[in-house]
Amino acid sequence: MPIITLTTDFGIKDHFVSAVKGAIYTEFPDAKVIDISHEISPFHITEAAYIIQNAYKSFPKGSIHIIGIDSELNPENKHIAVQLDDHYFICANNGLISLITSEFNPDKVVEINIHDTIISNFPVLDVFVAVACHIARGGTLEVIGKNTQEIKTIKGITPIVNLGDKQIVGSIIYIDNYGNLITNITRKLFEEVGKGRKFKITARTAIFENVYQRYSDAINFEIEKSKREEDGKKLAIFNSSGYLELAIYKSNPKTVGGASSLFGLYYRDTVSVNFE
Known part of the structure; x- marks a missing residue:
């Protein structure tokens, strides 16, 4: 059974983390959910990338990683699902994945397009959970998104x-x-x-x-x-x-x-x- 990990800047005071976990278990009761970190500095993409890059490699192949950092959907911040190094990453296309992929080329990237069927102002809870559970059940990325090669990059942090x-x-x-x-x-x-x-x-x-x-x-x-x-x-x-x-x-x-x-x-x- 694939593991679903959570990395967010939600902190632990509010209800957000428990709500996301509850939604996962409601949709997929047999899920195994692991916290990587919920103490990322708010909207700190580079910090999140460093933590995820060094944590995901310890998880089994096929693990699914939900990343809730700067995830609000807008025309300049689309949502993507990425198959990379035999893992899956679900996040906003805000440059974070470009930092994680510095050593690997993604096997597949799709722009998530299920938003028309899900009305939400909390995409990690509604959209990202739906995508993660779909993958955990053995679903393919093409069902929840369209293929894309457009991954935003963050410049200015390379030695x-x-x-x-x-x-x-x-x-x-x-x-x-x-x-x-x-x-x-x-x-x-x-x-x-x-x-x-x-x-x-x-x-x-x-x-x-x-x-x-x-x-x-x-x-x-x-x-x-x-x-x-x-x-x-x-x-x-x-x-x-x-x-x-x-x-x-x-x-x-x-x-x-x-x-x-x-x-x-x-x-x-x-x-x-x-x-x-």
Whole structure:
């Protein structure tokens, strides 16, 4: 039985998430519904794409992913269903899918056209649920939409390589629960451009000259605990998703602060890597 996942910016205070789940179970009682996140910043397409891109791969092939971010239907924000990497994604054509498909070409994309039979100002509840349950029952995309190749793209968030392959200029695309800063610079790009050369990572006033594999690699455990630099130590790592991340060891944004607040860095701020 296919899994249906939910990713939205609805939060958990209001009734929206439970209403969507109720609608799924009403239409398809045997469904398995999993929450990816409902704490996406409102209308934050890039943040949603980062989370979904790194979560969906852990789900079984054939899983169906409902994405409720900036989903209100209008002439410039159509609804689409996408078959990609043996998964299905149901969302607005607002650029989000273009970020997820950076490594894969979609197998099929349809513009959903069942709106004439469904009157709604809550498309995630009514339209997206209907499409997800249709797919879960084994239905094809052609029944609920018409084929299209028009996927909106979001520009301006791709790293730039310049100065004769001596510099990568990237930006912060996500701030996690610990206040750590995830950039759009991948390990693959870093290694292809760097070719093992020494480097300096600069983000505002923060400078890093090492990239660790794990957070704890930044700590010298051979030094007596009371004398070593530990809590509050700044570090750069390639995180589990393969992106360059700027962090504070064992940070807590609610008490001592995280990399974002301590470095004064936020979404889309610049991070540069200069190679010797």
